[in-house]
Amino acid sequence: MTDNNEVLFVGIDLGTSRSAISASNGQRCAVDSYVGWPVDMVARKILRRSVLVGKEALDNRSMLDLRRPLERGLLKEGSERDADAVRQLLSHLLGLVGVGEEGRSGVKVRAVVGVPAEALRVSKQQLRNVMKGLVDGLLIVSEPFAVAYAVDALLHALIVDIGAGTTDLCVMNGRYPTEGDQRTLLNAGDWVDEQLSKLIQAHHAEATISPFMVREWKERAAFVGKAKGPVIVSAPVKGKPTQLDITEEMRTACEGLVPPLAETMIDLIAKVDPEYQEKVRNNVILAGGSTGIAGIDRALQEALKEIGGGRVQIVKDPVFVGSDGSLAIATDADDVDWEKLSG
Numbered sequence: 349m350t351d352n353n354e355v356l357f358v359g360i361d362l363g364t365s366r367s368a369i370s371a372s373n374g375q376r377c378a379v380d381s382y383v384g385w386p387v388d389m390v391a392r393k394i395l396r397r398s399v400l401v402g403k404e405a406l407d408n409r410s411m412l413d414l415r416r417p418l419e420r421g422l423l424k425e426g427s428e429r430d431a432d433a434v435r436q437l438l439s440h441l442l443g444l445v446g447v448g449e450e451g452r453s454g455v456k457v458r459a460v461v462g463v464p465a466e467a468l469r470v471s472k473q474q475l476r477n478v479m480k481g482l483v484d485g486l487l488i489v490s491e492p493f494a495v496a497y498a499v500d501a502l503l504h505a506l507i508v509d510i511g512a513g514t515t516d517l518c519v520m521n522g523r524y525p526t527e528g529d530q531r532t533l534l535n536a537g538d539w540v541d542e543q544l545s546k547l548i549q550a551h552h553a554e555a556t557i558s559p560f561m562v563r564e565w566k567e568r569a570a571f572v573g574k575a576k577g578p579v580i581v582s583a584p585v586k587g588k589p590t591q592l593d594i595t596e597e598m599r600t601a602c603e604g605l606v607p608p609l610a611e612t613m614i615d616l617i618a619k620v621d622p623e624y625q626e627k628v629r630n631n632v633i634l635a636g637g638s639t640g641i642a643g644i645d646r647a648l649q650e651a652l653k654e655i656g657g658g659r660v661q662i663v664k665d666p667v668f669v670g671s672d673g674s675l676a677i678a679t680d681a682d683d684v685d686w687e688k689l690s691g
Contacts, residue, residue, distance in 0.1 A: 505628065
């Protein structure tokens with residue numbers, strides 16, 4: 349494994365809602381983090397598949413034991429089926445870049461996997477167990493550190509990775525971040541979905557909605573601040589498709605993210621050495637799928653005026669920035685850095 353020509357490096361961003369992989373052979377792929385098994389013989393006959401992953405699983409969910417096995421970016425505890433689902437998801441991702449369990453052909457695979465900044469040690473061990481047999485070497489890093497590596501923001505920068513399950517924040521001081529440099533919040537995309545669902549149900553009590561409908565509406569029309577136009581959606585009311593105006597519900601749910609994120613950003617910046625705080629304030633980088641909320645960067649930048657102002661920018665490629673950063677870490681890592689997981 350010392351000859352890079354015999355090793356495929358991969359970076360994996362294992363997300364609650366969407367997972368991505370970047371490989372040193374140039375392949376990049378992203379899938380929804382869902383896995384499902386046919387519920388009965390009828391479903392098996394129709395699907396002709398033993399397991400479905402990603403969008404295919406979502407599209408056929410009525411026939412499946414559907415699992416979203418990552419909770420807050422980590423493997424759910426206490427369920428063998430969820431552990432199997434994570435393994436199926438990882439195997440599927442590796443297969444998409446040509447090194448699935450049946451297609452490795454002797455190629456050694458080294459993987460760097462990003463996890464939330466404050467991941468518990470037990471959760472990291474669960475991930476190590478799931479990865480055994482899929483890869484030969486493993487490194488587990490924090491997701492915001494992987495983002496920082498991808499965009500070369502390793503000094504005097506604050507990374508805010510707003511995902512589905514967690515928002516992870518990390519101050520970069522030109523070294524590997526310590527626990528004190530990082531925070532994990534549960535205020536993230538799933539939290540917005542929950543708030544939006546409650547608000548819609550409160551204001552449109554007779555409408556029938558599902559979590560999948562709410563998530564699709566948020567991904568299509570989420571915003572903070574001034575709306576570009578009304579957010580109109582269709583939902584059954586007593587079985588009849590009905591147009592609902594959820595503009596204010598969308599605004600309220602999305603703007604609920606801003607105070608806890610801003611408070612944590614300011615707290616982390618305040619802990620930076622005084623002479624470097626201005627540099628960090630002016631180098632705040634947003635990543636993660638929830639950066640699709642229109643105006644979230646402007647709202648957080650406005651919040652920094654409390655401590656003298658700053659500059660907030662969104663990464664160019666939120667889907668792959670985490671996996672690209674993990675891949676860059678993989679190619680730069682020394683032999684001694686890798687955990688060997690063969691067998």
